[in-house]
Amino acid sequence: MIANLPKSPVVTLGLFAAISAGLVTAVYLLTQVPIKSAEARWFQLRLAAVLLPDAADDNSLLTDRIRQLPAPADCERCWHDGQLLEQDGMIFTAGSPPIFAIPTASRRGYNGRIDVITGVGLAGEQQTPTIVAVEISRHRETPGIGDRIEADKTPWLTRFRNRTSTAGIDALSGATISALAVADAVDKALEFARANRDQLTAQAEP
Numbered sequence: 001m002i003a004n005l006p007k008s009p010v011v012t013l014g015l016f017a018a019i020s021a022g023l024v025t026a027v028y029l030l031t032q033v034p035i036k037s038a039e040a041r042w043f044q045l046r047l048a049a050v051l052l053p054d055a056a057d058d059n060s061l062l063t064d065r066i067r068q069l070p071a072p073a074d075c076e077r078c079w080h081d082g083q084l085l086e087q088d089g090m091i092f093t094a095g096s097p098p099i100f101a102i103p104t105a106s107r108r109g110y111n112g113r114i115d116v117i118t119g120v121g122l123a124g125e126q127q128t129p130t131i132v133a134v135e136i137s138r139h140r141e142t143p144g145i146g147d148r149i150e151a152d153k154t155p156w157l158t159r160f161r162n163r164t165s166t167a168g169i170d171a172l173s174g175a176t177i178s179a180l181a182v183a184d185a186v187d188k189a190l191e192f193a194r195a196n197r198d199q200l201t202a203q204a205e206p
Contacts, residue, residue, distance in 0.1 A: 039138065043117075046135040049151070050101045050119035051094040053133070066094045066101075069203045080195040091200075097121065099132050100200055102192055106184040110177045111140040114149070118160075118189035122197060129193035134160045134186055139178075146178035160186060 051066055069091040092101040098121075105115045119132035134157045141147045148154045149172060156172045156179065163169070166186050172179035193200065 043137050046117050046137045047092055047101055049135050050117050050133045051092060051099055066092050068092055069100075069200075079192070079199060091203075093200075093203075098201075100193065102189040103137065104185045104188040104192070106181040106188070108177070108181040108184055109139060109141055110146050110175075110181075111142065114139040114141070114178065114181045114185060116182055116185035116189070118186050120189060120193045122193075122201065127197055127201070128164055129190055129197065131160045131163050131186065131190070133157075134182070136182065141175070141178045146175045148172060148175050149178050149182050157182075165190065 100120045101117050103117050107113045115138035117135045120129050121132045123130040151157050159169050166183040
């Protein structure tokens with residue numbers, strides 16, 4: 001086989017380059033579906049941890065009890081500041097009184113974008129947007145350092161609970177940039193909830 005290859009070094013290198021490119025493309029295409037599937041599953045688990053923490057591993061409960069609210073382009077009362085939303089404008093809700101899971105993102109992480117799901121409830125007579133839970137749905141922060149923003153690495157995310165703003169929340173020691181990016185994403189969710197308080201309540205009604 002090798003003996004039959006073209007004698008010209010340029011042609012030979014070109015042939016090998018074409019074969020290598022084809023192999024890389026094939027591997028990329030073969031791995032994309034499993035990767036996307038794993039990412040979707042992880043998002044669902046983080047969503048459940050926000051909305052249904054007692055049922056996070058029960059797929060039937062996730063399907064039956066979590067509702068997706070209309071995206072801005074489809075809703076009768078379109079959201080204000082809809083650009084704050086990620087995941088194609090999807091918001092999710094569950095429970096009574098309802099909790100709203102608002103996916104947002106910050107690009108201020110040490111290694112770029114951090115995706116966050118903030119659970120927001122409307123508390124008291126004033127229906128004040130209040131943080132119920134925060135989960136990280138995607139990031140590329142440094143293992144052992146920035147990835148400590150994850151709920152299963154440290155309890156830092158619990159500091160957001162029952163707060164109406166991120167002001168005064170201590171940064172995560174050793175991962176200040178990552179922590180500030182998370183707070184930035186949570187701020188966006190709270191800003192969205194404040195701007196859309198009436199719409200959220202109306203859309204969450206069965």
